[in-house]
Amino acid sequence: MPRVLLADDSPHAQRMGAEILHQEGFEVLGVTDGREVLETLGRFGPDLVLADASMPHHSGYEICERIKTDPALQHVKVVLLVGAFEPLDRAEAIRVRADGVLHKPFEPSVVIQTISPLVQNRPSASPAAAEASPSPGHAAAAEKGVFEQAVRAAMDEDRIDPDQIRGALTLAVESALPAFLDEVTARVIEALRRPKH
Numbered sequence: 001m002p003r004v005l006l007a008d009d010s011p012h013a014q015r016m017g018a019e020i021l022h023q024e025g026f027e028v029l030g031v032t033d034g035r036e037v038l039e040t041l042g043r044f045g046p047d048l049v050l051a052d053a054s055m056p057h058h059s060g061y062e063i064c065e066r067i068k069t070d071p072a073l074q075h076v077k078v079v080l081l082v083g084a085f086e087p088l089d090r091a092e093a094i095r096v097r098a099d100g101v102l103h104k105p106f107e108p109s110v111v112i113q114t115i116s117p118l119v120q121n122r123p124s125a126s127p128a129a130a131e132a133s134p135s136p137g138h139a140a141a142a143e144k145g146v147f148e149q150a151v152r153a154a155m156d157e158d159r160i161d162p163d164q165i166r167g168a169l170t171l172a173v174e175s176a177l178p179a180f181l182d183e184v185t186a187r188v189i190e191a192l193r194r195p196k197h
Contacts, residue, residue, distance in 0.1 A: 002119040005046040006030045007037045007063065008081055009055055013104050017050060017081075020108045026119075034058025038066065041073060047119050050102070052081045053088065061089070065096040077118040 004026045006017045014030045021028045029044050031037055035057040037049065049067065051060035058066075064078040079100040082088045088101060100114050 001025060001027050002048065003027045003029070003044060003046045004115075004119075005037065005040060005044055005049045007032070007034070007049060007055060007060070008052040009033060010052070010083075010104070013052070013081065013106070016104075016106045017111070020106060020111050023108075024112055034060075034063050037063050041067070041076075046076060048077045048079065048115060050079050050081055050115075052083075053093075054083070054086050061092050061096050061098075064093075064098050068097045077115075079115060079118070 002025075004021050006014060006021070006028055008014055008017065008030075009032045014032075018028045018030055029040065029046070031040055033056045034051075037051065037055075038058065041049075049063065051063045053060040055063075060078075060080045064080065067073045067076050067078055077099040078097075079102055080088070080093055080098045081102050081104060083104050093101060099118055102111060102114055
């Protein structure tokens with residue numbers, strides 16, 4: 001059973017991530033900051049570390065760099081976690097040799113699609129490839145998952161979190177926009193090519 005160290009200071013991200021991973025049969029240990037990651041690495045022996053890029057006491061970038069430069073840990077894969085309103089530093093992700101990037105809120109199928117090849121000893125994806133937009137066939141499922149996660153998060157502790165709902169809606173709109181633009185462009189071209197009577 002692959003072991004995953006989930007490092008994120010957000011309780012929502014911890015719960016969502018752990019739920020997705022447990023359902024897929026992963027053994028998961030959650031920690032809330034970079035210091036805990038470094039203290040836990042040797043003891044837990046993870047196959048994969050999911051590290052929040054902006055985590056306190058050592059960012060995900062710093063954690064990744066330490067893992068990739070330690071001969072005893074170089075086999076451990078690292079995927080950076082980026083929040084809806086946190087920009088990804090692509091150059092830094094590449095420099096520290098991150099194996100992938102996941103955006104929050106988590107979409108279960110995207111999480112599994114990103115991490116499964118890493119824990120099955122297949123060639124790892126580059127951060128840019130792991131972050132690529134879902135294929136058109138996958139887009140609808142991804143959007144549905146984003147909305148479902150937003151609703152679950154909003155119902156947590158009987159309160160509604162407007163920022164979380166807005167973040168989920170923003171991600172859904174951003175993921176749908178390219179396909180929408182392609183469709184509109186195709187229709188405009190088709191209309192322009194029609195013979196005029």
